[in-house]
Amino acid sequence: MHSKPTHMNSNESNLNKLRSLIYTSLDPLIQSDYSLLDIPDYKNIGDHLIWGGELAFLKRLPYNMSYSANWIYCQLKDIPTSNTILLQGGGNFGDIWRHHQEFRLKIISNFKQSKIVVFPQTVYYKDVEILKKDAAVFNQHPNLTVCARDAVTYEILKKYFHKNNIIMLPDMAFCLDLTEHIQTQPTNKVLLLERNDKELQQKLDIDNLLFKEDKQKQLEIRDWPRYNQSRLSEAIENTINSLDIKISKRLIKVPVINQLIDPRHGMKRRDARTNYISNGIKFINRYDTIYTTRLHGYILSVLLNKQVYMLDNSYGKNSGFYNTWMKDFEKSVFLGSVSKQQTDNLQGNSKLNTQPAV
The missing domain is CATH 3.40.50 (Rossmann fold)
Known part of the structure; x- marks a missing residue:
């Protein structure tokens, strides 16, 4: 017999309801091997919690991850078109963290023959014209599901992304069980x-x-x-990361060296x-x-x-x-x-x- 954890979560019932909603909504959408894209390789712990929840959710399914990459090192040619393409959830859908949204637009434009699911996102645009342009690209995809992370986002997506399948789900980090x-x-x-x-x-x-x-x-x-590091430490870290990106982007084009570069993290395997x-x-x-x-x-x-x-x-x-x-x-x-x-x-x-x- 397995013993129960010493400490239980007082919200266990509520947490199970959120997880159950995620499972029953997303399981039918993923019926093949998949590629998970736009995963985090930066120091925001929140985005890593989302990623961890996504992996915990996917581990339950009888399919394999064929490819995974962040937005910087992703190679479109390495993404199987037969895969279901999964895009990282979070709070970067809009015009504040624009590079993530532009990556989504690139994937959606280049893989119209593939099923695509955007994990739960919060949508925010300061410029409605940019919103309309993004929606036009999304609406051209024939098999695209976008998950709204809150009711306000859901209404925005239903109004502008009207040709896509829109569902409302909680954050994927809730798929993590941290009771222990x-x-x-x-x-x-x-x-x-x-x-x-x-x-x-x-x-x-x-x-x-x-x-x-x-x-x-x-x-x-x-x-x-x-x-919480000093400005000097942050400047040094940013410089190192910038050099890593520039070098890896060049080297990834060389077939032999390409094998040494992890598409999730560039030259840094971890x-x-x-x-x-x-x-x-x-x-x-x-x-x-x-x-x-x-x-x-x-x-x-x-x-x-x-x-x-x-x-x-x-x-x-x-x-x-x-x-x-x-x-x-x-x-x-x-x-x-x-x-x-x-x-x-x-x-x-x-x-x-x-x-x-x-």
């Missing part, structure tokens, strides 16, 4: 996971953010690991997904309570059964996701946006522990 990593030993520490990129809404008013019980604990304000996910778990488990502006800081906290409070990003991605899927979850609260421009003082308001702000 749940810990209950208190750390007496609180994390404010504050993103520092173009999705940051505005600087937070820390004094009015924390609840009364959390003000007695040690507060640490950080972004994901490896986003299991980055496992390392990033492991680091993310260790990072979140250093704290009792998490306040986060990152969606996957929130999702990972839920998977690890933490008390978590989520704030919105710059364009409503977090609120859209929460309102679509997470209202019934325990130990999970959406706070909206707590900035210096707001006058609402949240401290000591115990009602907010159970009632999400809308």
Whole structure:
């Protein structure tokens, strides 16, 4: 007999419902070997959690992965046309993280004979004309499914991508079962996971953010690991990565050397997904309570059964996701946006522990 894990997730029933929805919706769409494209090879742990969830989902199916690559090193000639083409989920569908969307457009334009599935994405465009141009390319594909990650995205896709099959599903990271990593030993520490990129809404008013019980604990304000390095370290890392991309793109055209270049990571052969996910778990488990502006800081906290409070990003991605899927979850609260421009003082308001702000 297999013994049950010592620590269970208080949201186990809700998590199983989300996983079941993903399985019943996507299983019928993948009836052949497949290629998984646009996978992450960068330091955002959230995108690696999505990738890990996708692999956990696919592992259940009786088909094989024929090819996998990131957007930089993908070679179209190596993608079998008989495969179902799967495109990474996330929050880069639109005109903010444009290189990912342009890669999707290239795949969709070049593989009209193949079935394509875009894993759950949040859609956001600042320019409606770019939205219309992208939709025109998508609408020309005869067998394309796009998964919306929230209700707002679903309505946008139904309106503009009207010739595609549109379904609404939660984030693929929920396919990860992290029960064995749940810990209950208190750390007496609180994390404010504050993103520092173009999705940051505005600087937070820390004094009015924390609840009364959390003000007695040690507060640490950080972004994901490896986003907290010095400017010099970041500049050196960016230079090395840029050189790796330039060199690998040239060498990948040479048949003999091509065998040395992993299309997932360029010249750097490593299991980055496992390392990033492991680091993310260790990072979140250093704290009792998490306040986060990152969606996957929130999702990972839920998977690890933490008390978590989520704030919105710059364009409503977090609120859209929460309102679509997470209202019934325990130990999970959406706070909206707590900035210096707001006058609402949240401290000591115990009602907010159970009632999400809308």
